[in-house]
Amino acid sequence: xxxxxxxxxxxxLSRLSxxxxxxxxxxxxxxxxxxxxxxxxxxxxxxxxxLGRGWKISPAVKILAGQTFTLADIRGPGAIQHIWMTPxxxxxxxxxxxxWDGEETPSVECPLGDFFASAFTSYNVFAPISSxxxxxxxxxxxxxxxxxxxxxxxxxxxxxxxxxxxxxxxQVDYTLTEVPEDAAYFHAQFRRTNPLPYKAVYxxxxxxxxxGHYVGTYLAWGVNSNGWWGEGEIKFFxxxxxxxxxxxxxGTEDYFCGSYNFENKVxxxxxxxxxxxxxxxxxxxxxxxxxxxxxxxxxxxxxxxxVRFGKDLRVTIQALGWRAGKRYLPLQDxxxxxxxxxxxxxxxxFPSLPERDGLEIN
Numbered sequence: 090x091x092x093x094x095x096x097x098x099x100x101x102l103s104r105l106s107x108x109x110x111x112x113x114x115x116x117x118x119x120x121x122x123x124x125x126x127x128x129x130x131x132x133x134x135x136x137x138x139x140l141g142r143g144w145k146i147s148p149a150v151k152i153l154a155g156q157t158f159t160l161a162d163i164r165g166p167g168a169i170q171h172i173w174m175t176p177x178x179x180x181x182x183x184x185x186x187x188x189w190d191g192e193e194t195p196s197v198e199c200p201l202g203d204f205f206a207s208a209f210t211s212y213n214v215f216a217p218i219s220s221x222x223x224x225x226x227x228x229x230x231x232x233x234x235x236x237x238x239x240x241x242x243x244x245x246x247x248x249x250x251x252x253x254x255x256x257x258x259x260q261v262d263y264t265l266t267e268v269p270e271d272a273a274y275f276h277a278q279f280r281r282t283n284p285l286p287y288k289a290v291y292x293x294x295x296x297x298x299x300x301g302h303y304v305g306t307y308l309a310w311g312v313n314s315n316g317w318w319g320e321g322e323i324k325f326f327x328x329x330x331x332x333x334x335x336x337x338x339x340g341t342e343d344y345f346c347g348s349y350n351f352e353n354k355v356x357x358x359x360x361x362x363x364x365x366x367x368x369x370x371x372x373x374x375x376x377x378x379x380x381x382x383x384x385x386x387x388x389x390x391x392x393x394x395x396v397r398f399g400k401d402l403r404v405t406i407q408a409l410g411w412r413a414g415k416r417y418l419p420l421q422d423x424x425x426x427x428x429x430x431x432x433x434x435x436x437x438x439f440p441s442l443p444e445r446d447g448l449e450i451n
Contacts, residue, residue, distance in 0.1 A: 094106035094108030116145075128142070133149075148258060157249075161245040163263060164241070166239065167238070170263055172232070172260070174260070176247075180208070184442065185246075187277075189242070196276045199277050200279060203279055203425060203427050205223055207370075216386065218363050221234065221392055238274070276431065285408050285420065287419055291405060291406050294430070296403075297401060297402040297437065302398065303325070304392065304395050304429050305392075306387075306428060316411055319351075320417060321420075324337050324338070329401065344406075345387045359372045
């Protein structure tokens with residue numbers, strides 16, 4: 090059987106394939122063969138005035154405030170294999186959307202920072218991530234390695250809902266190849282509740298209908314109380330589960346592959362970490378002035394242990410701390426999330442994103 094070039098790993102890297110490699114960037118907006126570096130105008134035009142065409146004339150684009158820019162519009166079949174970008178501006182005000190095979194509603198809708206597990210980073214703040222699915226490298230270089238197959242079309246857009254124009258350097262690396270019948274479509278959905286009502290359970294994902302598997306969670310957690318905040322259990326309700334789930338975790342830090350409050354037992358402080366499948370890459374600590382609240386950035390990729398469902402899926406997490414008398418305290422924290430999953434289409438329409446003020450981290 091011919092190798093289609095998908096599902097790449099070290100074990101099949103030596104295999105030859107007839108798949109065609111393509112890449113879209115500001116130097117080749119369409120990804121066409123032999124059409125890169127042909128720009129005659131762009132953000133680098135003045136810098137290249139002495140060198141001319143072919144000398145980094147269009148390395149980036151500007152997205153005006155209120156404007157939506159199409160990063161990629163690709164005809165398939167094929168698959169996205171890597172996305173790199175480094176945007177300016179406020180990451181919560183830059184909305185990434187991905188549409189598969191001509192669909193009208195996106196399968197991915199998420200602020201850029203949260204999609205790359207970096208809600209609390211900014212143009213001037215850097216928190217490295219080294220994982221299989223997402224890497225964040227110096228300079229706030231965002232990288233995504235989720236494989237995203239499509240059959241007829243892939244369209245990727247970024248909307249700037251901020252007050253100021255933004256710049257973005259980007260590259261979308263993909264392959265044109267045959268896609269197997271059992272390859273599902275990639276989805277990512279953002280949610281936020283601020284603050285979580287007392288005794289309420291936070292919903293990470295709901296109303297998923299179809300056949301698929303859940304592959305990742307990102308949480309941006311802002312703490313509004315003193316003390317430990319992560320006693321809550323994550324729950325996966327699969328295929329008609331009612332009041333009680335099929336999968337029930339034992340604590341927030343346990344789900345994110347840590348233990349005992351993420352505490353470094355030597356320093357008695359929270360310990361950032363980043364690994365292939367899970368991490369807490371960023372802890373925002375109060376500075377005694379304007380940064381008053383602790384915030385935690387957490388990711389968990391179900392790459393080796395996807396949560397499979399046949400017809401429906403719901404995912405929730407509790408927010409629990411401690412109160413007097415060794416009793417649990419239901420917390421009223423600021424929680425935002427991104428759920429990552431693959432499923433057959435069509436997908437259910439996503440809940441509306443919060444308005445700009447509801448997205449802002451403050």
